[in-house]
Amino acid sequence: MADLINVSYDTQIPNNVGLSSDKRVLKALEKWHPGYIDWWNDLIPEQFQLSDIYLRTAVSVDPKGWAKFDYVKMPDYRWGILLAPQVEDRKIPFGEHKGEPAWQEVPGEYRALLRRLIVIQADTEPASVEQQKFLGKTAPSMYDMRNLFQVNVEEGRHLWAMVYLLQKYFGADGREEAHELLRRSSGSEDAPRMLGAFNEATPDWLSFFMFTYFTDRDGKMQLEALAQSGFDPLSRTCRFMLTEEAHHMFVGETGVGRTIQRTCEAMNEAGITNPYDIDKIRALGVIDLPTIQKKMNLHYTLSLDLFGQEISTNAANAFNNGIKGRYMENRLEDDHQLQNDTYPVHSVVGDKIVSEDVPALTAINMRLRDDYVRDAAGGVGRWNKIIKKNGIDFALIIPHEGFHRQIGVFSKVSISPEGNIISQAEWDANVGNWLPNKADGDFIASLMVPCFEKGEYAGWIAPPKVGIDNKPGDFEYVKLYEA
């Protein structure tokens, strides 16, 4: 029997799923592998491919083997298939099949639904690597460069995880979908990625940090919901991915936090107390807090759109059928079937935003989005603590959930960050104050100068408080290849 905790290297693809004795899937993956390597090599500039990067690799799926640090060249990173250990006698935790044994194979009647959910999740993984492909060149430090590449290789591994499920459980359809995942490309005219936020550019490091904080957090919520799935291989895959996702949000939260910290320090050093004295603050070479608020407004709202329509029969079916649960389903104290429950959902009636109770099953997306909003608010509170500690009178505010929305009930109207329905004219007159405009983008871009001396940081960002793997401040996180 295969060792299901430690990673086996007996095939080209590290795994803990006994791949060497599963010839059909092994063959399919080996066929897919060169395309993946090509995709990776085309994406990441050669200098970085040849550099030694202090990366974390999993050697087993239990907590102790999860984080082994070592210098690795990215193309040699051990991409592979890692599932959390199987829970004995696991039961489907929710929906109409609640209490039945979890499925080890795809139930025929839910095949199409499951495949679609897996493909949507899978599509986001390579997309973010594509969005971030230019960032290495302007890394504000070797520490940050290492974090970027750690996120990138793990998103690559997440793609592997999803592709394994497609190849293993969905036959010819799955192989076709796996192929398409490498064909679509972020921002492409003819074959874009499936979700809007994943076709947006990530032009600078503040965008990257905002993306990892807000957009990867959507990923976390989706993975949490899929980790509850009655389809056990999906559940196990997502559970393992979640640990890595936590690290991506760490990069985001501390990245934005360090940007704020540096701005506050520079203001204090220069004796500037008014956070809206933007020209003076920008002259210090740091990003003013109102611009950080605008970036937050943008990334937060793009991420809210990822949760889909507030009321959705697809989501209701996915829950009822035991395919996709709720955030922390195991901690919720209800019947986990929701046949007779209601949930409050916002909608726009005339010029008012109202809340009405709808059948809870149809409001599954809305509930997950609410959980997301709560989760995202925590870090914003911690950013505000940094501002307060520096004695500056400013607070970042999460905008109203109806602000700047392209999907769902709020997409038909214009809503201010405070949550008031406004006219198109009023929107047009103020949007430059609420969302980053071209001048803001140009200014941020002007700060994006690389800082490749070990232990040093670009002027717009503070060093981290704690090193990766507890390393000291001047640790050489990247040994840059010099031609």
Added chain:
Amino acid sequence: MSAPFKQHLIDPEICIRCYACEAACPIEAIEHGDDNVVVNADKCDHEGSCVAVCPTGAIDEWRVVNTAYSLDQQHAWEDLPEQGDITADVPVIQDENATQDDPIAALLAEAHKGAGGKASAPATASKPQVNLFNLGTPAKAIVQGSYRLTGADSDADVRHIILDLGTQNFPFLEGQSIGIIPPGVDNEGRAFAPRLYSISSPRDGERAGFNNLSLTVKRHEDGVCSNFLCDLEKGDTLRLTGPFGTTFLLPNDQNAKLLMICTGTGSAPFRGFTMRRQRENPFTNDGLILNFGARRPEDLPYFGPLNKIPESFMKKWFAFSRIDDHSKQYVQDKLRVEKDMVAEWLRDDATHIYVCGLQAMEHGVDEALADIARGAGLDWDVLKVKMRENGRYHVETY
């Protein structure tokens, strides 16, 4: 009042509330509220599954306390409290140079005398815990193994002894010592006083992640404690005090260069230093030199394992004083042979020098360093004081 123990805590200023630790903890000792993620001291068994999954490092915080911080206290924190002074019924040595009335401190001060003045810890050393266990409340250890380190034909019996600390919290750092209490009484019917031994394993255990430590002990014909230790067999129990020592410590700075000069069992702390470096950062090059003297290779503890360490990671300058057909060579002679490199290191502010072994070696080493310094246009007397005050020059001899 209960004995001080080590409590696991999470730094709320660093934590990003991803709850990965909570999910990883197999015994549900970690929970969270609206603000903080907290550790229940009644449940936590220091098993460690939470540490690897933490993205921030916030999880790796420990405080030695008499009374555990409650969950309510932890929930209310905005930042982590500093390590407080432990005021149990045991004395705490804050400064080994200052408390001469303490017999253990006096022993250590005597051992450190060769440095020529008040010893200081390296600037980047971790803060050591001291005196957590004393004669009244000793720690209990079980022997996990005892292995002879010297060759069968050597008349020196030097042993590597591994002690299991079970569930006791005995936090120590490389370079610290422990007291061993030999059983029985002396000729006048008094209990034996504890004897000091340097720990020879790194802080995370002889085996990483295990609550154990090792000692390197040479049997002396009439030595009460050394015979007691060397005769111990697997499964035997013994009593420990300590840990002790606040200056002969390893800098955490991975760029610090260590020149380690020793004879015999003086190699014990350097084994700890080297293993810590290997576990922390096995890829550092040219940061360690071990200058190790013995009569013959078969008398040199750890000769086999040492030879397996690559020269790039640690240079090994062995000096043998009794090999047939060879002239006698002592550690100071080896220093003179390598004088160019020693001089280069003396000029480098990252260099830390440690001397450990028999008192007899002190003079020769000091003279050699002075000569090499002079040849390089440096004044060893001035440099030595500067290095000692910066925590970069350490002597521990007996």
